[in-house]
Amino acid sequence: xxxxxxxxxxxxxxxxxxxxxIAATFRRFWLDIKWxxxxxxxxxxxxxxxxxxxxxxxxxxDLSVITLSKMVDIDFVEELEGASYKEFEIKYNKxxxxxWGVISE
Amino acid sequence: xxxxxxxVKSMKREGVKDLFGIPGLYNMPLYDSxxxxxxxxxxxxxxxxxxxxxxxAADGYARATGRPGVLTATAGPGVTNIVTGLITAYxxxxxxxxxxxxxxxxxxxKLSFQESDTLGVSFPVTKYAVEVKTIEEIPLWVKxxxxxxxxxxxxxxxxxxxxxVQMEDIENVHYPEEAKVHYKPFKTxxxxxxxxxxxxxxxxxEKPVILVGTGVAWANATDExxxxxxxxxxxxxxxxxxxxxxxxxxxxxxxxxxxxGRAEASMAALESDLLLxxxxxxxxxxxxxxxxxxxxxKIFMSINLDPTDFSKGIKxxxxxxxxxxxxxxxxxxxxxxxxxxxxxxxxxxxxNELKDYYSQFSHPSDDGHMRPWHILKALRExxxxxxxxxxxxxxxxxxxxxxxxxxxxxxxxxxxxxxxxGFGLPAAMGAKVGRPDKIVVDYDGDxxxxxxGNNLATAVDENIPIIAVVNDNRTLxxxxxxxxxxxxxxxxGVDYGNSPNILKYAESFGADAFEAHDYxxxxxxxxxxxxxxxxxxxxxxxxxxxxxxxxxxxxxxxxEMIVSDPRKNNKN
Numbered sequence: 001x002x003x004x005x006x007x008x009x010x011x012x013x014x015x016x017x018x019x020x021x022i023a024a025t026f027r028r029f030w031l032d033i034k035w036x037x038x039x040x041x042x043x044x045x046x047x048x049x050x051x052x053x054x055x056x057x058x059x060x061x062d063l064s065v066i067t068l069s070k071m072v073d074i075d076f077v078e079e080l081e082g083a084s085y086k087e088f089e090i091k092y093n094k095x096x097x098x099x100w101g102v103i104s105e
Numbered sequence: 106x107x108x109x110x111x112x113v114k115s116m117k118r119e120g121v122k123d124l125f126g127i128p129g130l131y132n133m134p135l136y137d138s139x140x141x142x143x144x145x146x147x148x149x150x151x152x153x154x155x156x157x158x159x160x161x162a163a164d165g166y167a168r169a170t171g172r173p174g175v176l177t178a179t180a181g182p183g184v185t186n187i188v189t190g191l192i193t194a195y196x197x198x199x200x201x202x203x204x205x206x207x208x209x210x211x212x213x214x215k216l217s218f219q220e221s222d223t224l225g226v227s228f229p230v231t232k233y234a235v236e237v238k239t240i241e242e243i244p245l246w247v248k249x250x251x252x253x254x255x256x257x258x259x260x261x262x263x264x265x266x267x268x269x270v271q272m273e274d275i276e277n278v279h280y281p282e283e284a285k286v287h288y289k290p291f292k293t294x295x296x297x298x299x300x301x302x303x304x305x306x307x308x309x310x311e312k313p314v315i316l317v318g319t320g321v322a323w324a325n326a327t328d329e330x331x332x333x334x335x336x337x338x339x340x341x342x343x344x345x346x347x348x349x350x351x352x353x354x355x356x357x358x359x360x361x362x363x364x365x366g367r368a369e370a371s372m373a374a375l376e377s378d379l380l381l382x383x384x385x386x387x388x389x390x391x392x393x394x395x396x397x398x399x400x401x402x403k404i405f406m407s408i409n410l411d412p413t414d415f416s417k418g419i420k421x422x423x424x425x426x427x428x429x430x431x432x433x434x435x436x437x438x439x440x441x442x443x444x445x446x447x448x449x450x451x452x453x454x455x456x457n458e459l460k461d462y463y464s465q466f467s468h469p470s471d472d473g474h475m476r477p478w479h480i481l482k483a484l485r486e487x488x489x490x491x492x493x494x495x496x497x498x499x500x501x502x503x504x505x506x507x508x509x510x511x512x513x514x515x516x517x518x519x520x521x522x523x524x525x526x527g528f529g530l531p532a533a534m535g536a537k538v539g540r541p542d543k544i545v546v547d548y549d550g551d552x553x554x555x556x557x558g559n560n561l562a563t564a565v566d567e568n569i570p571i572i573a574v575v576n577d578n579r580t581l582x583x584x585x586x587x588x589x590x591x592x593x594x595x596x597x598g599v600d601y602g603n604s605p606n607i608l609k610y611a612e613s614f615g616a617d618a619f620e621a622h623d624y625x626x627x628x629x630x631x632x633x634x635x636x637x638x639x640x641x642x643x644x645x646x647x648x649x650x651x652x653x654x655x656x657x658x659x660x661x662x663x664x665e666m667i668v669s670d671p672r673k674n675n676k677n
Binding site for chain 2: 011012014015017020021024028062063066067069070072073074075
C-alpha cells in the first residue's frame with residue numbers, strides 16, 4: 001500500500017487559518033507531513049506543495065486528499081506522481097534568537 | 106453607518122427574521138443596532154439561557170424550516186459554549202450561521218478579557234469559519250456565510266467580527282448580489298450510463314432494498330423515493346435520521362436499521378441482494394460491521410450529494426453524485442421507459458415474515474411498568490399527523506428510533522451523528538419558532554433533559570409553547586444497560602438520586618407540569634398541553650431496568666442483535 005504522496009494544493013489564502021485547516025485534515029486522519037512549501041501571490045492565490053506520509057498504516061491517504069479537496073478556500077488538489085524535492089537554501093545577514101520568551105542577539 | 110448596523114442590514118437581506126443568542130461585551134454593538142427591528146417585530150431575538158442551547162435552537166430551526174438557523178454569542182465563553190451545538194449541526198449536515206463578537210483587533214493575541222481563538226476553536230467543528238477584518242467585508246461575509254451554510258452539504262458557518270469593526274463607521278456601502286468565495290457546491294451530473302446501469306440492476310434484483318438517509322429530507326426527495334419504491338415493489342429501510350424523510354405508515358417502509366434499529370429493517374438490509382442508498386452515508390451506526398455487509402455479496406449502489414462519501418466504509422458498485430431529487434427523477438424516467446417491473450412478491454413476503462417474527466419481541470407486556478413502545482403509541486394517537494418530534498440522546502432516543510411513527514417529512518429531529526445529550530429541548534424550541542403552526546414535542550430522558558433544561562425558562566419568557574415528554578428513570582439508561590448487559594452488571598456512575606423533582610423544576614420556570622401514571626394520562630395531558638398552548642412538561646416514570654432493544658454487543662454485527670431482554674428469558 002502506498003505510504004506517501006506528494007500533492008499540490010491550489011487554494012485561496014485569507015489568513016494562516018488556511019494552513020491550520022490543511023494540517024488539521026491530515027492530523028485527523030493520523031497522517032504526517034514530511035515537508036511542505038508554500039507561496040502566496042498578491043491576489044491571495046496560494047500554492048502549497050507537501051508530502052504526506054501514512055506512518056500509522058491506517059490507509060487514509062486517499063481519503064484525506066479527497067476530503068481536503070472539498071474544503072472552503074481550496075480550489076483543487078493534485079496528486080503528483082514521480083515528484084522529487086530539492087531543499088532550498090535560506091541566506092541571511094544577521095540572526096536574532098527567541099528561546100522560551102527570552103530574546104538574544 | 107456603523108458596522109453593527111451594516112451587519113443587521115446584511116442579515117435581513119438574507120431573510121433573517123429569528124435570532125437565538127445571548128449578548129455580551131463583544132456582540133453588544135449588534136444588539137444595539139437591532140433594537141428598533143425587535144421593537145417593530147421585523148426581527149425576533151430569543152434570549153436563551155446558555156449558548157449551547159442557542160446553537161441547538163438554531164439547528165432545530167434549520168431542520169424544521171430548511172433555512173439556516175441563526176445565533177449570536179459573545180467572545181470567550183460565549184464562543185466556547187456554542188462548540189457542542191456547532192459540531193452537532195456539522196455531523197448532521199444542518200445549516201447554521203453563528204455571528205460571534207470578538208475582542209478589538211489590537212487586543213487579539215494578548216490574553217485580553219474573554220479573548221478566545223474563535224477560528225481555532227471553530228475550524229474543526231464547522232463547515233467554515235471566518236474573521237471579518239474590516240467593516241467593508243461585513244456584507245460580503247454575511248452573504249458568503251449563508252451561501253456556504255445552505256448549499257452543497259449543509260453545515261454550520263461562524264462569522265467572527267471584532268467589536269471595533271462593529272463600532273466603525275462607513276459611508277459607502279456595497280451589498281453584493283452574489284456570494285464571492287472559493288467554494289463550490291457539489292455538482293449534479295446526470296451520467297446516462299450510470300443511470301441505465303442503476304436501472305438495470307434494480308430491474309434484475311430479486312431482493313432489492315432502498316436505504317434512505319437524511320439527504321432525502323434535505324433534497325425534498327421523499328416523493329421520488331416513494332415512487333421508486335412503488336414502481337419496483339421495493340422495501341425501504343432508513344438510517345436513524347433518515348426516518349424524518351419517510352412516512353412511517355408507507356406500507357413498504359420497514360423501519361430504521363442499525364445499532365438500535367428495528368430488527369426486521371436490519372435483517373432486510375442484510376438479506377437483500379441489492380441495496381440502493383439514497384442520501385445516506387454508510388455510517389458505522391447503520392452498518393455496524395462493514396465486513397458483515399460485504400460478505401453478503403450484494404450489489405451496493407449509492408446516490409449521494411457528497412462524492413467523498415463513496416470513499417468511506419463501503420465503496421458502492423455503482424454511484425451517482427448529486428441532488429437526490431434530480432437523480433431519482435432521472436432513474437424513474439429510465440425505469441418507466443424500460444417497462445413496469447413485476448412486484449417482488451416473494452421478497453415482500455419475506456419482509457412480512459420478518460415483521461411478524463420480530464413483532465413478538467418488540468411489544469413486551471406492561472409488567473407493572475409503562476413500556477416505551479406503549480408510551481410512544483399513546484403519543485401517536487393524540488398528536489396530529491404533522492407534529493414535530495425532537496429527541497435528546499439516550500435510551501429514549503433509541504425507543505423513538507424503533508417505535509415513533511413520524512408521518513410527514515421533516516418531522517423528526519435528533520442528534521444522530523454527534524449523539525449530543527441536551528439537544529432535544531432547545532432544538533424543539535428552535536423548530537417551534539421556525540414552524541409555529543406545528544405542535545412540537547421534545548421526547549426526552551431525564552439525563553438528557555437536565556443538560557439543557559434551563560432553556561425552559563426561555564420557552565416560558567418568550568412564549569414558545571413546546572411540550573417536553575420526559576421519560577424519567579433516574580439513570581443514564583443507555584450507559585447503564587451496556588454495563589448491565591456487557592460489563593458483568595458492573596453498574597457505576599450512572600444512577601441519579603431524587604433531585605430534582607422534574608415537576609417542581611418545570612413549575613419553577615412557569616411551565617405547566619403533569620405527572621403521567623398511565624397511558625391514558627399521557628394522552629389526556631398531551632391534549633391539555635396542546636389546548637393550553639404554553640410550555641409544558643409531562644413526566645413519565647420509566648423503570649430503570651428497561652432496555653433499549655434491539656441492541657448489539659459493543660463492536661457487534663447486526664446478525665448478533667439482541668431482541669429481547671436476556672435477563673428474563675432466552676428468546677433471542
